Every structure is written in structure tokens, then in C-alpha cells.
Amino acid sequence: MSKLPSSRHLPQPSRLRPPGSAMKRLGSDSAITSPEKRSRHSGDADDTGIMSRPQHPGGTRGGRGSLSRSVSMANLNSGVTRNRGMAKRNMANSRIGASTLNLTGRPSNITAASANLVRQGAGAVSRRPGANITNRVNNTQDTDTGPGGDAVTKAKKKRAPWDLKGRLQDMEELVKCSTVERENLLAKFNDYDSRIQSLEEEKQNLNQNLQQSHSTTQANQEQIDALTAKLNEEVRQRSNERQELERNIEELQSKKSSLERRIKMLEADLSSREDELAGLKATVSNLTSVSSGLEAQLSSTKLLLNDRNKRVADLEAETSTQASTITILEKKLLEGETFRRKLHNQVLELKGNIRVFCRVRPLIGEEIKNNGDSSDIHHINFLDERTLELCKGGDVNSSTMSGLKGRGNGHLEFTYDKVFTPCATQTEVFEEISQLVQSALDGYNVCVFAYGQTGSGKTFTMEGCPDSEELEGVITRTVRHVFTSMKELKDKGWTYTVEASFLEIYNETIRDLLVSSKEAKNLTYDIKLVDNKKNDTYVTNLKIVPVLDETQVHQLLRMAQQQRAVAATNMNEHSSRSHSVFRLKLVGENCRTSESCEGTLNLVDLAGSERLKESGSEGARLTETQNINRSLSNLGNVIMALAQKQGHIPYRNSKLTHLLQNSLGGNSKTLMFVNVSPVDLCYSETLNSLRFATKVNQCHIGTAIKQVKK
Numbered sequence: 001m002s003k004l005p006s007s008r009h010l011p012q013p014s015r016l017r018p019p020g021s022a023m024k025r026l027g028s029d030s031a032i033t034s035p036e037k038r039s040r041h042s043g044d045a046d047d048t049g050i051m052s053r054p055q056h057p058g059g060t061r062g063g064r065g066s067l068s069r070s071v072s073m074a075n076l077n078s079g080v081t082r083n084r085g086m087a088k089r090n091m092a093n094s095r096i097g098a099s100t101l102n103l104t105g106r107p108s109n110i111t112a113a114s115a116n117l118v119r120q121g122a123g124a125v126s127r128r129p130g131a132n133i134t135n136r137v138n139n140t141q142d143t144d145t146g147p148g149g150d151a152v153t154k155a156k157k158k159r160a161p162w163d164l165k166g167r168l169q170d171m172e173e174l175v176k177c178s179t180v181e182r183e184n185l186l187a188k189f190n191d192y193d194s195r196i197q198s199l200e201e202e203k204q205n206l207n208q209n210l211q212q213s214h215s216t217t218q219a220n221q222e223q224i225d226a227l228t229a230k231l232n233e234e235v236r237q238r239s240n241e242r243q244e245l246e247r248n249i250e251e252l253q254s255k256k257s258s259l260e261r262r263i264k265m266l267e268a269d270l271s272s273r274e275d276e277l278a279g280l281k282a283t284v285s286n287l288t289s290v291s292s293g294l295e296a297q298l299s300s301t302k303l304l305l306n307d308r309n310k311r312v313a314d315l316e317a318e319t320s321t322q323a324s325t326i327t328i329l330e331k332k333l334l335e336g337e338t339f340r341r342k343l344h345n346q347v348l349e350l351k352g353n354i355r356v357f358c359r360v361r362p363l364i365g366e367e368i369k370n371n372g373d374s375s376d377i378h379h380i381n382f383l384d385e386r387t388l389e390l391c392k393g394g395d396v397n398s399s400t401m402s403g404l405k406g407r408g409n410g411h412l413e414f415t416y417d418k419v420f421t422p423c424a425t426q427t428e429v430f431e432e433i434s435q436l437v438q439s440a441l442d443g444y445n446v447c448v449f450a451y452g453q454t455g456s457g458k459t460f461t462m463e464g465c466p467d468s469e470e471l472e473g474v475i476t477r478t479v480r481h482v483f484t485s486m487k488e489l490k491d492k493g494w495t496y497t498v499e500a501s502f503l504e505i506y507n508e509t510i511r512d513l514l515v516s517s518k519e520a521k522n523l524t525y526d527i528k529l530v531d532n533k534k535n536d537t538y539v540t541n542l543k544i545v546p547v548l549d550e551t552q553v554h555q556l557l558r559m560a561q562q563q564r565a566v567a568a569t570n571m572n573e574h575s576s577r578s579h580s581v582f583r584l585k586l587v588g589e590n591c592r593t594s595e596s597c598e599g600t601l602n603l604v605d606l607a608g609s610e611r612l613k614e615s616g617s618e619g620a621r622l623t624e625t626q627n628i629n630r631s632l633s634n635l636g637n638v639i640m641a642l643a644q645k646q647g648h649i650p651y652r653n654s655k656l657t658h659l660l661q662n663s664l665g666g667n668s669k670t671l672m673f674v675n676v677s678p679v680d681l682c683y684s685e686t687l688n689s690l691r692f693a694t695k696v697n698q699c700h701i702g703t704a705i706k707q708v709k710k
């Protein structure tokens, strides 16, 4: 956008004075425009600068002087007018030029041109007005043509100095010409004036235009400023945006680089995946071939499946038939179970309701040394599973004992239901009595007791070594067998409750082994009949513990052992001198058959038998021995009475027989272990025990009766 000139460059109205005013000033300065002034300044040629001739003294001279002055004035007027006309023309020209230039948008040139013209015009007048007038007069005289051309031509003819008239005529003609010229000039002046006025108007218009342009320029400037500010703001925003964009570019570049890295990784991954894919494709092709094979197999399998489904349908039909058969068979099984129990009982009856097992323990420890470092037992021969032979050189009389067979020479044979050699294991021993345990579950009273001299192996047989499973005794194995059988019988509808008690009889006094001596301090334990008509007995105040599993029973056994240890200063002696009775009461119910049963299992470790003569006991020991022998002898008597079916069975003669009344009578199955020591020195006690066992073995107690729960 081109910058418009400021107002100060435009021509100032004061400088462009109207021609009238310039002329006025010119007139006033030169003092020649008005006749008054001309007359007033007629002698002041110096003021005007016109070279006037020196006046001659006298009138003529004065006349000539005034004429010259008139001519000079006319010339002057003419020159001034001409000069002023030139000036005006110049000014008009300059104004025209200025307006033209102004119209073309270059007013500065106008101002300069008009100023120059004014200066030139003014200068032309002001510098040498007199000279100009003179020249003009002279020139006019020489060249002017016009209305007075002839007169001038005539005037050109040099008049004689005396021809004043002619000269006056010339002058008059000249004045006339000047007047005409002046009028012409005035017309021109007026013409110029009107032109100036029009130019003034034009100038005013131009000024208005200029002002409008100025205001437009200002508006434009404001707009420009606003636009500039906007532009700056825009530039700032663009700069911010650019910075933002640069940051974005940086971020994008970093992202790009990270993406490039990721692309590389992905490319690597892709290539590995491609490899994997290739492998998978190979696998897929393999699998496809396998699949086609499998499909073929599947179709054949489907065919097979159809056949099988058919077969399944057949089998289901068969199964339903079999299910009904199973129901029938289960019924038969239950009947069979009942029958088995009967048969089992009959077998035991055939075996005898009281049976005797003989067990000879091995030599142990010092006994082997004393036996010449040999475990061979010299005085006992095992003839078969049920017979052993006792022999001692010189003891011929023994063979004559009643009921005993022998080969003579001190050889005595003893036959029992079973003879266990020293090599017999605890397991083998228990297998033989497990059927009795089964009888207890079937609802019979069972009594297993161990009889024998001290140290013959009674406790080993009944309790065993609790720390070794292999050496577990009858009690532990019985408990396990009971709970195992209970589980098996559960499938046949039987559920059982088990109660345990454990007591000892020492010097004919009952002691509860399942309570501490502190707890049992003020308690008395008496044996009483449950029902006077029957032989069921119970012990008052005795602790009966319901047991749910084998572990619980083992805890009771350990507690009983501790009680026996606390009760004695010498445990072995105390335990040897008392009878211990472990009792399990088994109550069963069958929900299917509505059967019920109640059996009692007594496991008795008797006190060691001892012959008074041979023991040489005295004092308390003697009393103990007497009590033991009395109870053991009474046990024999009861058994004998039962065998002889006597009317009175002396159960009450000892606590032991009284307690075991129901388990020894006709309503029970009894098994007696006769434990034998292998030591030679124990021969007499062994013989005594074997004789006692023989007596028992010869007894037929009667038929055991199944106990039905009341």
C-alpha cells in the first residue's frame, strides 16, 4: 500500500493566495496601480526602482519630466500588468498543473510548482520593476502592433525633438494601446480569476477529497493497525502453534522411533511367528492327515458305537434283570448271613464252647545262656498242632496222672484245641481267636483269658508290645478286628455301639483302671446282677466309656497301664499279682432285617499261678498268692461244675468268677490260653498249668445262646 503524503506536504492555503490578494500586495508595494499613488510617488523613483530622468528646472523640463513620468508610469503599468499577468498565468498554469498533478496523486509537485511560480512572478515584479517597465516601453515602441499599430509605426519615425505634438500623439497612441492592452489584460485577468476561482473550488474539492482520503487513510491506518495487531496476534498464535507443532513433531518423532523399534521387534516376532506358523502348518498338515485317519476311525467307531449302544441297551435290560436278581440275592445274602452266624455258632459249639489254646513262649535272654546258648527246649516236644509232650527224666509218676497220656519214661502228652510253638507269631495266634471276636459281634458273650505261671507269656499274648505293630497282642488286634468287622457289617445293615471298661482284681478287690486313684477314692466297686433271673453282671461305679474308633481304645489301654504302674512300687510284680479284665460291650442293630444283638467280649490277663510250697511266699506275698490261687482254683471249680452240669455253680466264691459269670456259663464262648514257660526249672509249674488246662478242655459248658438286645 503506497503511503499517502501527509497534510504538511500539501500546499498551504496561505501560500496559495488568490491572485487578487497577490495583486493587491504587488500594487501596494509598487504604489503604481492607483492614480493617486502614482501622483503621490511621482518624485520617488528610488522607491519604485524606475530609472527616471532627472527633471530639468523649469516648466518644460517639468513638463517633459511629467510626460516621461507618465510614459514611465504607463510602461510601468503596462509592465506591471504584464508581469502580473505573467505571474497570474504562471500561477494559473501552476495551479492547473497542481490540480492536474493533484488529480494524478502528486500534490507535492503542485505545491513546489506553485511556490516557484509565485516566487518567479513576485520576483519579476519586485526585482526590477522599473527596468521591466522601461524595457516594455522600449519594446512596445519597437515591436508592438495592435489597434495603435499605425501610430506606433509612425511613432517609430523619429520625431524631432521639437515635435512635441507628434511625440504627444505617439504617447497618446501608446497610452491608448496600453489601455487596450490593459483591458485585454484585465479581461485575461478576470478570466484567470474565474479560472482561479474554479481552481479554488477544485482545490476545495480536492481538499475535501484529501480529507476524505485522509480519514480513509486514518480508517485504513486503524484498520491496518488492527490488522497489524491481529496479524501480530495471529503471528504469535502461529508461533505458539508452530512451537506446539514442533513439540508434537518431536513427540511424534520419538513415537515414530519407538514405533520403529517396536516394528522391528514385531517384525522379528513376526518372522519367528512365521517360522512357528510354518511349523504349525506342518503340524496341521500332519494333524490333518491324522485327523482324516481319525475321521475314518471315527466313522468306524461310530458304527462300532451303534453296535455298542445296542449292546448297552441289551446290557441295561440285562442289568435291570440282574438288579432284581441282586435284590433277591441280597435278601438271600442276609438270610445267608443269618445262616452263616448259625453255622459259625454251630462250628464253635462243635469245637466246644470252652476251648483251650496252649502257647509255649521261646527262651529269652539269660534263659538261652542257661540253656547252653541254645534256644532249644529240651523238656517239651510238639507232636502236632494240637499236642505237645512234656518230658522230664525220672519223673515216671507224672505219667500216671489222670487223663494224661504218655510214652512212659516221664513223657506226658497234652492235647488242646491248638498248640502254639515258640515260633508262633502274634498274628497266627490272633487268627485262631478272630472267630470268637466275630461271635461277640454276632451277639454272643465271649471270654478269652490267659492262664499260666508268672513269666510264662500271658501279658505278652494279651497285650503284646504296644510300640510294635507286629508284636501287638490279642486286645489290640481284637479292637481293630471289631471296628473293621463293624464297617463290613454296615453294608449288611448292621450298626454298632461300642462301650469299654477296664478293671483289675487285686487281692479280691476291684479297681477301675480308667479313672485315677484320686477319682476312685471314695468309690466302691461291687459286682451285681443286672437281672436276678439271668447271669448278667455289672460293677457298680465302674467307668463305661463309649468308643468310636480304634485309636480311642488304644488311649484307654495306655491309661490302664499307667494306673497299674502308679498302683505298684514294682509294676511287674503288681501286674503279675492281679487279674486284669478288659471288657467291650457291642450292641448291634440291623435296619434292614430289624435284628439286634448284644455281645460282650472279655479279655482277661490272669494273675500268675504259683504253688505255695514252691514259691515260699510269706506275709503279704503269701496273702497275694493265696488269693490268686483261690480265685484260680475257684475258676477251675466253676468250669468243672459247669462241665458236670452241677446245680450250683460256685461263681461267687471269687470276684473273678463272679464277674465272669455270664461269660463262663452256658451262655458264652470261652477260650483259655494256657501259657507255658520253656525254662526247665519251671517244669512243675508247667505241668500244673497243663493239667489245669486239660481239665478245662475236658469241660463241655453247653450251648451258647445269642444275646438279643432287650
Ligand SMILES: Nc1ncnc2c1ncn2[C@@H]1O[C@H](COP(=O)(O)OP(=O)(O)OP(=O)(O)O)[C@@H](O)[C@H]1O
Residues within 6 Å of the ligand: 360, 361, 362, 364, 422, 452, 453, 454, 455, 456, 457, 458, 459, 460, 461, 572, 575, 576, 577, 606, 607, 608, 675
Ligand atoms: N511268645 C513270646 N515271644 C517272645 N517273648 C515272649 C513271648 N511270650 C513272653 N515273652 C517274654 O517273656 C517275658 C515274660 O512274659 P510276660 O510278662 O508276658 O509273662 P506273664 O505271664 O504275663 O508274667 P506275669 O504273670 O508276671 O505277668 C516278657 O519279657 C515277654 O516279653
